[in-house]
Amino acid sequence: MPVFANGDAGYPDTSNxxxxxxxxxxxxxxxxxxxxxxxxxxxxTACSLIYIRELFDYHDAEEHLLKPLIKECSSWNNDLSPLFIEHRLPSAGCRTLTAPSASMDWLLDGCGLLLIDGDSRxxxxSQTKFEKRAIMEAPNESVIRGSREAFVENLDTNLTLVRRRIRSRHLKIEQMTFGTKTRTSVVLIYLDDICPDSLVKEMKRRLACIDVDGVLGSNYLEEAIVDxxxxxxxxxxxxxxxxxxSASVLEGRIGVMVxxxxxALIAPVHFFTLLQSAEDYYQPFIAATWIRWIRFVFLASSLLLPSFYIAITTFHPEMIPFNLLISVSSSREVVPFPALMEALMMEIAFEALREASVRIPKSIGQAVSIIGALIIGTAAVQAGIVSAAMVIIVSxxxxxxxxxxxxxxxxSFRLLRFPMMLLAGIFGIFGIACGLIIIYxxxxNLQSFGTPYLSPIAPQVAGSFKDTLVRAPWWKMKRRPPTADAANRIRQKSGLRSWAEHSGEGED
Incomplete structure (x- = not known):
């Protein structure tokens, strides 16, 4: 528990x-x-109850705590010492406090303080009360099949959502406090029989180095603990x-909730993990594998498509089929800018349009996107500022x-797209190759909490390809990813489809 700003200085040493x-x-x-x-x-006997309005449930405390206390104390003849015996308190959440700093922290957490004349304790x-948002669907990670629940701003509610999914005595939840002013609660979630001890110790070591006055979100911690x-x-x-x-914790990783x-934060993470969606594990494995291949194709397109267009139209027009070359050349005939300048202008305009659609009110966000994509793009082509082919490429x-x-x-790939375009505009295909080598x-050399970023592809880990480029059936993924200890890699027993052998499936 952090120390109050002024500590116990000035607190009167008296029971009055x-x-x-x-x-x-x-x-x-x-x-x-x-x-x-x-x-x-x-x-x-004079008493005073100190609390923060709208954070403390006074009516509940009065009904279930204060009234029983007053009734019981009427027969004690001013000897109120039994109040401070833990098992005599009507509420399990009550605590006896002696230090002023701890009492102040208790009060600022939304609890109440009961002071009694004649006793310094x-x-x-603990009757806290505050408004909180209801559990709703995740707005940024929606799925067709699967859970519709998403985290809210209340930590206890979020922990409950995880506990409901992992009902194991090995699930550990360790709480810490960060921020000398905000005193924000942060918890680590992991399975002690799966998560490596080295990972837990490393996470605690990095978090212990954080000393700030306020933590208002998980990103405050994220930027301080990354490799x-x-x-x-x-x-x-x-x-x-x-x-x-829950799925990440079952794989041997550690969660951080603020x-x-x-x-919530999850560590460590690999590049291929970031290309996976919750939808992959709720759909049939064949469809999930196909969707992953689509993601890889368009991942490369988001990084390289404008660069290849610039390089080919500027340095390597012979690579374009003749009929297509005539079409591209005719559309660029009236454009006064080189392909590199044209692409930079369109990409910056697209980024501005995307940012504007996020920041403006949702009621008009869609309208702005349509106006920017259709009207402005069409007008730019008709005015001869950009070519129709460049609009298609940027879209x-x-x-x-x-x-x-x-x-x-x-x-990340949106940011890397711009230096790749510059390399393509200066050196052509050779510049693109150099840029890809630098990124690779x-x-x-990148790591996430000591694990290679491109694992399990580089370095290769045997038996870990079933959940990278493809999504194997659940009954084939017998082992956990390599983030867990070798002794705890077994996720399920063999023979999950043993019923097929007895039913004659696969027999001639």
């Missing part, structure tokens, strides 16, 4: 009620939502789906970037 109330008033001055409610118990009442923060590629996976977190945000590239399941990975070498 009024000096202690004055200390709390001075510490919480100019806070209009702080309520100090005086009342008496026993045979007239305090009672912490290579200067890399454009995401090295931690994020998701708002509890089934994705209070007040619906986004296909934009569609290809939307197919990538991970937004961060799609953003960088990805080979």
């Amino acid at each position: 009620l009024e000096p202690r109330l004055e200390w709390f008033r001075s510490q919480l001055a100019h806070c209009s939502d702080i309520v100090i409610h005086p009342f008496t118990i026993g045979t007239g 305090m009672l912490g009442l 290579n923060p200067s890399s454009p590629f995401p090295q931690i996976q994020y998701t708002e789906r509890p089934d994705t977190v 209070n007040n945000t619906p986004i 296909l590239t934009g569609i290809a970037s939307f197919i990538i399941p991970s937004f961060d990975l799609g953003l 070498v960088h990805m080979l």
Whole structure:
């Protein structure tokens, strides 16, 4: 528990009620939502209940805690010491507090403080109350088949969603607090019989180095614990789906959940993991494999399609079929800009249009997208500013970037598209080849919490190709990915389809 800003300085060393109330008033001055409610118990002993309005459920505390206390204390003849015996408290969430700093932290968490004249100890009442968003469908990770639940901003609710899916005593949830001002709760989720101890220790070591005054989202932690923060590629996976977190934990990875945000982090992550969607595991394996191949094709298109167009039209027109070359040349005849400048203009305009459609109100976002894509594009072609072929190339590239399941990975390729276009405009196909080599070498040297980024392809891990380029049937994926310890790689027993042998399936 973090120490209050002023610690215990100035707190009166007395059991009298009024000096202690004055200390709390001075510490919480100019806070209009702080309520100090005086009342008496026993045979007239003065008490005060301190709480934050709208964070503390006063009516519940009054009905189920204060009234029983007042009734029980009436026969104690001013000896209120039994109040501070844990098993005598009517509520299991109550605590006896002695340190002012711990009491202040308890109060700021939304709990109540009960101060009694004649006793320096305090009672912490845990009847917290605050508004929270209902569980809804994940807006950015929707699926046709599968769960419709998504994380919300409340950490306890999110933990419940994971506990409902993994009902194992090996599921460990360790809580930490970050931010000297925000005191944000952060939890680590893992299975201690599957997740490597080295991964858990490394995650704790990196998190222990974080010392900030505020953590308002999971990205505050993500940027501080990644292996290579200067890399454009995401090295931690994020998701708002509890089934994705549960599946990752079952694979031997570790989840990080932050209070007040619906986004959970998962580490380590591999490049091929970011190309997988929750939909892959709810669809038949043949359809899921076909969809993955489509993703790989359009992943390459989102990075290379404009670059190849620039290189071919500028340096290698002989590679274009003659009839197509005539069509492309005629459309570019009135364009006053070279292919590189034309492509840069269109790509920047497309990025601006995409950002505008995200930031403006949703009620007019679709209209702006249609106006930008149709009217502006058509007018630019008719005015001779850009060619029709370039509009087609940029549109296909934009569609290809939307197919990538991970937004961060799609953003990485959107950023890399521009230097690839510059290399293509200066050196042609040779520049594209050099750019691809640089990207590949960088990805080979990239790691996520000590695991190779391109695993299990580079380096190759035997038996791990069943969930990369293809999605094998569940009854074929007997082993977990290589992030788990070798002794815990077995995910399921053999013979899941043993019924087929007894029914005669496959016999002549």
